[in-house]
Amino acid sequence: MKKCLVLLAAVSCQMLGMPETADEKGELRISFNDSHLTKVVEEIPDTSDFLLTVSAADGTRIYDGPYGDSPESIMVDAGSYTVYVRSCDFRKPAFSMPQYGDEQCVVVASGGVADVRLTCVQMNAGVRLHIDGSFLDNCPSSVLFLKSSAGKLMYGYSEKRIAYFPPGSVSLMMTTNGTDKVLFTRDLQARTVLEIDVSAVGNSSGSPQESIKVAVDTSRTWTSESYVVGGSGSSGKGGSISDALTVSQAIASAGEEDVWVSGYIVGGDLSSSSASFSPPFTSRTNLVLGPRSSTTSRSSCLSVSLPSGYVRDELNLPDNPSLLGRKVCLKGDIVESYYGMPGLKNVVDFEFQ
Numbered sequence: 001m002k003k004c005l006v007l008l009a010a011v012s013c014q015m016l017g018m019p020e021t022a023d024e025k026g027e028l029r030i031s032f033n034d035s036h037l038t039k040v041v042e043e044i045p046d047t048s049d050f051l052l053t054v055s056a057a058d059g060t061r062i063y064d065g066p067y068g069d070s071p072e073s074i075m076v077d078a079g080s081y082t083v084y085v086r087s088c089d090f091r092k093p094a095f096s097m098p099q100y101g102d103e104q105c106v107v108v109a110s111g112g113v114a115d116v117r118l119t120c121v122q123m124n125a126g127v128r129l130h131i132d133g134s135f136l137d138n139c140p141s142s143v144l145f146l147k148s149s150a151g152k153l154m155y156g157y158s159e160k161r162i163a164y165f166p167p168g169s170v171s172l173m174m175t176t177n178g179t180d181k182v183l184f185t186r187d188l189q190a191r192t193v194l195e196i197d198v199s200a201v202g203n204s205s206g207s208p209q210e211s212i213k214v215a216v217d218t219s220r221t222w223t224s225e226s227y228v229v230g231g232s233g234s235s236g237k238g239g240s241i242s243d244a245l246t247v248s249q250a251i252a253s254a255g256e257e258d259v260w261v262s263g264y265i266v267g268g269d270l271s272s273s274s275a276s277f278s279p280p281f282t283s284r285t286n287l288v289l290g291p292r293s294s295t296t297s298r299s300s301c302l303s304v305s306l307p308s309g310y311v312r313d314e315l316n317l318p319d320n321p322s323l324l325g326r327k328v329c330l331k332g333d334i335v336e337s338y339y340g341m342p343g344l345k346n347v348v349d350f351e352f353q
Contacts, residue, residue: 026108028054028062028074030083031300032248032291033117045087046246046262047120048292048327050101053084068264068292068327078110085118092151095161099124125188126162127170129155132199139200142176162193172196241329241351247291247302250344254336261344262329262353263302266290268317270303270339279324284316286339293325303343304330311347327353 032047048068055061057080063070067085086101102118127146135142136157144155146163148170153163165188172184188194238245238259245253247263267288269276275288277296287304295301306312317323332347 024078024110025075026078026110027113028076028081028083028106028108028116029072029113030054030067030070030074030085030116030118033119045100046244047248048246048262048264050085050087050120051089053082055082055084057081070292070294072292072294072296076108078108078112080105080107081114082106083116083118085120086123090124090164090166093146093148093153093163093165095153095159095163097124097164098122098126098162099164122191123167124164125167125170125190126164126193127172127188128162128193128195129159129172130195130197131155131157132197135198135200137200139174139176142174144198145173145175147171147173172198244329247289247300250302250334251342253334254342255334257333258331258348259334260329260331261289261302261334262327263289263291264293264295265315265317265323265326265328266293266295266301267324272340274298275301275303275339279317279321281317281321284312284318287315287317289328289330289344293327298341301341303338303341304332304347305338305343305345307347311350315350329353 030052046068048066050067052063052065052067052070053061054063054074056076062074062076062081082103082105084101084103086099088097088099090097090099099122100120101123102120104116104118106114106116108114129144129146131144144157145152146155146165147153148165148168150166150168152173155163167188167190169185169187171182174181174183183198184196186194237243237249238253238256238261241260241262244260244262245256247261250256250259250261250263253259265287267275267277267290268281268286269283270286270288275298277288285306287306288298289302289304291300306315314320315323315328329351330344330347331349332344335343335345337343338345
């Protein structure tokens with residue numbers, strides 16, 4: 001659902017580091033709303049890999065690319081902008097393709113800051129069929145389809161995956177000898193996965209009846225709470241590189257041990273109250289891991305302790321300045337505080353992405 005916000009927290013040009021001649025411009029800041037992170041039952045993609053598009057009112061694209069590569073602050077002309085983020089481009093029905101994201105329109109005031117906080121939820125809808133053996137016995141020559149205005153998918157008898165559709169009307173159809181019959185139609189909302197039991201009953205002679213029994217298992221209908229982006233090691237995430245915690249998830253997961261965390265090397269030279277986000281760097285013992293490569297806000301980051309040996313030799317910024325902005329997965333223990341911020345200690349392994 002698109003949300004319209006007017007954010008007019010004004011600051012001076014000098015505070016933003018803007019020249020006085022730029023008084024017709026404002027600052028656009030985009031981030032995910034960490035306060036909405038929660039545990040999930042579905043595997044959610046790393047938000048740094050989400051696709052981000054920022055468009056002006058006339059359709060001009062200000063930014064179009066991965067969220068993780070987007071600038072932390074975008075200077076734009078005063079006016080309205082649409083911010084659209086999604087986990088994938090979803091245009092037609094497909095199996096195993098939930099789409100997560102958010103879309104907001106925002107007004108940037110002259111000399112002001114518009115702070116867009118994205119709350120990421122499932123944007124499409126899904127259907128999963130449970131086909132009873134009675135249907136196979138009584139309708140051996142029939143084929144089941146799920147169909148919407150965006151297209152259709154054949155649902156094989158052994159299919160276990162969820163079929164995803166744009167929100168709207170979805171019909172369950174049966175094709176027998178070239179003849180289509182609509183068995184069931186339901187208007188599906190975003191953030192919903194509907195599970196349907198399909199069976200058939202034969203008469204005493206064994207021939208199939210005209211009617212097919214379709215039952216909606218409402219007790220297993222998934223709601224939006226199952227699709228809010230987030231999670232923690234305690235929900236099973238972080239056990240492998242492919243299932244690594246994001247920086248935001250790691251910040252909320254103090255106490256988890258021996259887990260993988262994915263993020264961008266954005267700085268170092270930590271102290272109890274500061275961090276450096278630009279070279280040159282002097283400390284070989286720590287790093288700052290951010291949710292995207294352009295992050296310069298200490299509060300959005302995870303501190304990282306580099307133990308002596310191979311890990312420190314390969315990752316420290318004074319000896320390896322080209323690593324600034326690189327994405328990396330680190331395996332270690334998440335602690336509540338390291339240099340006054342959530343941190344990762346006892347790092348035993350890493351892999352660049």
